[in-house]
Amino acid sequence: MKHRLAVVGCGNMGRAVVRGLLREGWAEPQQIIATNPNPEKTQALAAELGVDVSNDNSRAVREAEVVLLGVKPQIIKSALKDLRGRVGPDQLVLSIAAGISTRFIEYYTESTPVVRAMPNLSVTVGMGATAVCPGTHCTPDHLQVATDIFESVGTVERVSERLMDAVTGLSGTGPMYVFHVLEALGDAGVKMGLPRDVATRLAMQTVRGSARLVQESGEHPAELRDSVTSPGGTAITALHVLRKEAFSAILMDAVEAATRRSAELGE
Numbered sequence: 609m610k611h612r613l614a615v616v617g618c619g620n621m622g623r624a625v626v627r628g629l630l631r632e633g634w635a636e637p638q639q640i641i642a643t644n645p646n647p648e649k650t651q652a653l654a655a656e657l658g659v660d661v662s663n664d665n666s667r668a669v670r671e672a673e674v675v676l677l678g679v680k681p682q683i684i685k686s687a688l689k690d691l692r693g694r695v696g697p698d699q700l701v702l703s704i705a706a707g708i709s710t711r712f713i714e715y716y717t718e719s720t721p722v723v724r725a726m727p728n729l730s731v732t733v734g735m736g737a738t739a740v741c742p743g744t745h746c747t748p749d750h751l752q753v754a755t756d757i758f759e760s761v762g763t764v765e766r767v768s769e770r771l772m773d774a775v776t777g778l779s780g781t782g783p784m785y786v787f788h789v790l791e792a793l794g795d796a797g798v799k800m801g802l803p804r805d806v807a808t809r810l811a812m813q814t815v816r817g818s819a820r821l822v823q824e825s826g827e828h829p830a831e832l833r834d835s836v837t838s839p840g841g842t843a844i845t846a847l848h849v850l851r852k853e854a855f856s857a858i859l860m861d862a863v864e865a866a867t868r869r870s871a872e873l874g875e
């Protein structure tokens with residue numbers, strides 16, 4: 609049977625996407641083939657996901673409709689060499705490697721359509737935020753295939769390629785910022801006398817509920833913040849500290865640094 613999807617380098621992100629696609633019925637397990645150079649790891653992948661597996665990238669991609677490049681940016685060159693001459697215009701190469709441009713990929717894949725995507729770790733729980741952009745030979749249909757794939761594990765934004773490093777700095781790296789905030793809020797609760805598990809659950813639900821409120825109300829976050837900041841209350845007292853310590857500027861600096869690093873990875 610012709611494989612609909614080959615996942616070259618099926619690690620954390622690759623596995624999350626495969627799980628989402630199987631859950632959504634995009635493909636049957638036997639229409640997906642996942643690769644890893646290590647036979648023990650491919651055996652584990654087969655047991656975990658029920659998909660076909662291979663230790664040979666070149667063979668795995670030959671019969672696939674879509675090739676998802678799930679390897680780290682540092683080793684993408686060697687994976688692309690395995691694809692050279694083995695993929696063609698009837699296939700789609702979908703790369704999730706941070707910082708790696710479609711032009712770089714097209715050097716190896718030639719006339720094969722390429723879509724570059726930047727998902728985030730939340731695809732693991734079906735709540736990812738992914739941005740996609742088209743390469744030179746990509747049609748709206750190819751972009752739609754990529755969109756369908758990432759919508760199986762969250763939401764998708766279409767952007768131009770020049771914005772992909774900014775996406776990487778914001779949402780690609782984003783779960784780390786939120787984990788850090790959750791840890792800090794948990795610590796703060798403990799410092800104020802709450803048991804650790806209670807503090808963590810309260811912090812988690814607060815972040816989840818606040819994001820949902822912004823999403824469902826359609827209001828700007830600043831409007832919602834103003835609505836909870838009553839005169840002489842706790843919120844304005846806490847906001848004074850955040851402003852004094854330049855909390856917003858720290859987050860902006862962090863996103864800017866991650867965006868720069870993404871660009872460096874592609875050099």
Ligand SMILES: NC(=O)c1ccc[n+]([C@@H]2O[C@H](COP(=O)([O-])OP(=O)(O)OC[C@H]3O[C@@H](n4cnc5c(N)ncnc54)[C@H](OP(=O)(O)O)[C@@H]3O)[C@@H](O)[C@H]2O)c1
Pocket residue numbers: 616617618619620621622643644645646649665678679680681683686687704705706726727728729780
């Ligand atoms: N993690 C994130 O939050 C995140 C977010 C957005 C985008 N990304 C991008 O997603 C990609 C994958 O990240 P990840 O976190 O899923 O990494 P990962 O878990 O390390 O997955 C990469 C997989 O590729 C395998 N591999 C290594 N060399 C290979 C080769 N020559 N051929 C085939 N497979 C090979 C690795 O096997 P071994 O384990 O044996 O080395 C591993 O299973 C990266 O390019 C990253 O930039 C990641």
